[in-house]
Amino acid sequence: MTTYVWDHRREYENEREDILDAVDTVFRSDQLILGESVRGFENEFAAYHGVAHCVGVDNGTNAVKLGLQAIGVGPGDEVVTVSNTAAPTVLAIDAVGAKPVFVDIDPDTYLMDTDQVAGVITDRTKCLLPVHLYGQCVDLDPLERLAAQHGLKILEDCAQAHGARRNGRMAGTTGAAAAFSFYPTKVLGAYGDAGAVITSDDEAEQRLRKLRRYGMEKQYYVVTTPGHNSRLDEVHAEILRRKLRRLDTYIADRRAVAQRYADGLGDTELVLPQIADGNDHVYYIYVVRHPARDEILKALKELDFEFNISYPWPIHTMTGFAHLGHSVGELPVTERVADEIFSLPMYPTLPEDLQEKIITALRDILGRG
Known part of the structure; x- marks a missing residue:
């Protein structure tokens, strides 16, 4: 039998009773979209990270995209990141009309070489987007200094770093916002696509909630464009609630x-x-x-x-x-x-x-x- 990098089946057998109960809980509830399971997961994931807010979305790509929009990145802006990452990181930058600007990586850790970032900052730079790759954190201290010096925002890509820490500080808790993927292979994975953005910025949180729901502030009334249908669904949210405990x-x-x-x-x-x-x-x-x-x-x-x-x-x-x-x-x-x-x-x-x-x-x- 061919051996691949990842196999979910043994985990599913170990957790099958809880996973099926999660599905049953949602199907027996009175709300299948943006209900108690999404709210519960958002509160618990935010609490796990010690931040004010979590907004669940449909996948990790849109977590990055909506995270960028929520902190004010748009057409004509430049975002400093790396080329050694999954394509969705850069696709999200491109999708908001911004330009990705690449720096090289450290030859030992394969993480962003933060020493190169200052040299690529221009008057168009709006955001620094470090990728916490393979399960460990980029050193954000020099990026924080650059962000303060140039008036930039930091969006952390935490798709591969759930629970990772640097000097005791958890991935996703330093920047203006942080994007997570819960693709099934992730350290915290759903049984399909799912994602979230965490932030302690109240205004960013409000923008995220509108952006993930067509740009609506109330039913049928669009106040923000471009909004999309980017909601985290109840079933994945309830499964993630159970798995977050583990x-x-x-x-x-x-x-x-x-x-x-x-x-x-x-x-x-x-x-x-x-x-x-x-x-x-x-x-x-x-x-x-x-x-x-x-x-x-x-x-x-x-x-x-x-x-x-x-x-x-x-x-x-x-x-x-x-x-x-x-x-x-x-x-x-x-x-x-x-x-x-x-x-x-x-x-x-x-x-x-x-x-x-x-x-x-x-x-x-x-x-x-």
Whole structure:
């Protein structure tokens, strides 16, 4: 049986009774859209982060998009971010009419190289959008200083960092707002698409609530454009409420999986995840690196192990973003890393015996060289 990076079935079997009860709770309720389950999840997710507000939306892409709109980013503005991210980060910037401006990444953590940010700020820059990638946090201290100096907003992309911390401060609690995805693979995942934006800015929260519901302030009356139907649905909200109670357990289990990889592969030529000082990693993805990546993946596939690469193509090199005017060679670290990284299976219920087989296969392949 082919082994992939993620498998939800064991988790579902473990939690099946609670998940089905969540569905039944919603279906027996008197409100199927923006009801008690959405309100409850929003309150509980905000409380988990110690912020004032959470606004549930339909997916992580729209969480970034609506988050940008809520903090005032629009046509003609520039948003500083990275090219080593999932495409939705940049698609959301493009969707609000803003221009993404890329900086390179740190060669050890693959996170935004914050030393490069000051050099790309212009009079059009409106927002700094750090991506807390793979499960650990960007150092926001220098970004906070730049934001204060230039009058900028920070929107944190936390799609891969639920519960991650830096120097005790939780991802998503520093900027003007933070966007989350609850895609099924995430550290906190629904059973389909879902997302949220958290903020302690009352005005941003009010704008978010209008924007996710057609721009309406009251029934049938649009006060804000462009609004969309971007609501978090009740079923996913109720499932997320139940799973939020187990989030810290999921994180502990992911760290245990990461430790087994470190113990089993630490003496090989693979470059294992490097944790930045002060970070508490939650291991959304366990990304390793080797210059012979493609040969290793080919050998693994012959053994019926098929793994993922996050991400094989930097955003600025994709034809879909050719209108941004970038070219290969502009972000050398990002481009080099994209040629060498791949992800090992990482999820809380990864069986230990399967993980041992993965470690053994990798050690055998690496030993051949």
